[in-house]
Amino acid sequence: MGGLRKAAESFVASGPTGVAVRTRLKLLAPGDDKVLRLVGAYLGSLAAKDLAARCRDGLEHSADIWAARKRELTPLSSSRWAGSITKASHDQWALARRCQPAHVQGLEVGIKTVMHRLSLPLGQKGSKKSPGGYRSKREWHAKARRLHVLEDRLAAERADREAGLVQVVRGGKRLARIRHHLDAAQLTEDQWRELWEAERWFLAADGESGKRYGNETIRVSPDGEVSIKLPAPPARLANAGHGRYILACQVRFPHRGTEWADRVEANRAVAYRVHLDVGRDRWYLTASWQIPPTPAIPIRAALAGGVIGVDMNADHLAAWRLDVHGNPIGAPRRFFYALSGSATHRDAQVRHALTRLLHWVRACGVKAIAIEDLDFTADKTREKHGRRKRFRQVISGMPTGRLRARLTSMADQTGIAIIAVDPAYTSRWGAQHWQKPLTSSNRKTARHDAAAVAIGRRAQGHPTRRRAAPPPHDQSDRAGHRTVQARPEVSGCEGTRPRIPGSRTRSVPPGRGANAGAQCAQHRPGHAAEHESWQQDSLPLSL
The missing domain is CATH 3.30.420.140 (YqgF/RNase H-like domain)
Incomplete structure (x- = not known):
């Protein structure tokens, strides 16, 4: 039991604090697709510039700097679009910042493992808890070189962490790497370009309680009408008053639609995101809102x-x-x-x-x-x-x-x-x-x-181990079930019961007649479990 760690206490997992539902924008007019692509690309370019500015600020970022960035974006779009863009940039920077400790931990684990395996003789077998040595001298040499690479990466990551620098790719690092391996991904350059541009578009707006239908930028009425407040340059494409563009489709949310309708009718905040699935050539609308966490x-x-x-x-x-x-x-x-x-x-x-x-x-x-x-x-x-x-x-x-x-x-x-x-x-x-x-x-x-x-x-809270009961006084079952579960307070209840040689019945083997009883009376530490005083649980184990 000395090498086993103590199990942590179990706990009730906390419930969700938000809801997100998605539906498809069906039967869009050709002009609707053109407007969505144009607005998404334009706002995406603004979001890319704002994210770069947020990354340059690093740890020196403050509320005043945030407000200054929003003021710069407002003439180019609108006040609410600028607020959504700056908030998305801040959230993306914060996510990358939180991922840095996990990356550092992974590098530290890799360095520790390589150093351990390099210190072992070639060909030495490992165990369940730790790996063994490398198989050949060539592999040992390659891993020695990799150790220096990992150490350099760890030093650079720690320096970035201290300086507040993060590595963020709008559109995703995975998709950016696929650009250099188009044959393996079975994509042409035009297909990859379409995926890349769609991932970098920005068509998301935060909700605001007290405003009409809970969102002034992307508004969805209870009957399913979707309208978008166009930013300043594409405002000439509006087909409704106040610079709004109304899509030709009517939407509904099959999942949690009643809950969504209640919020919209009460003018409670609902955030929306419009995105394109390039593979299916379909537009989707995602609605999300916060809910009070369920008391645990x-x-x-x-x-x-x-x-x-x-x-x-x-x-x-x-x-x-x-x-x-x-x-x-x-x-x-x-x-x-x-x-x-x-x-x-x-x-x-x-x-x-x-x-x-x-x-x-x-x-x-x-x-x-x-x-x-x-x-x-x-x-x-x-x-x-x-x-x-x-x-x-x-x-x-x-x-x-x-x-x-x-x-x-x-x-x-x-x-x-x-x-x-x-x-x-x-x-x-x-x-x-x-x-x-x-x-x-x-x-x-x-x-x-x-x-x-x-x-x-x-x-x-029960121990995992099942322990054997004392032998009954005869071979019948009137003494009760032969096995009982160990109580939590029993010492060593999680461990493996040691095997005691000899008979496990009432018959006493040679040499253990008179002295065996005297030894049981002494209650010495480490004495055989079969001769200790056992107390059977009142509830037998039912199989």
């Missing part, structure tokens, strides 16, 4: 009706229902998804799997789901699993953070609490203590199903 209920209240433990894997969610005492009920369930294809397809797969999970949870009458608080930052580095490229791709492809955020958001509307637990040793201890006991002649329990039981028990 106490963890004990959430667990009053039991819990469903969920183990996340590369292609499925393994779930098992547990009663209030931590005993598995019924059969395990699995909800499959495919993390392949485009980002939209992967997100849809995860969303459908979570929908099926929530439907099953509601059918069971349970009000809590236990899920691991996973973070694969240290395992994603190629320095730790350099040759295991497929393994690194599997880990990097698992949307751990997005899955928990989406599950929390979806469960918030159903009254189901999401409990995040420490992922330490759940798979190992679940397989060690629960896989075999839960396997029967007509049910084969997998390692992932046993891990779901361990996750659910950790959320309830």
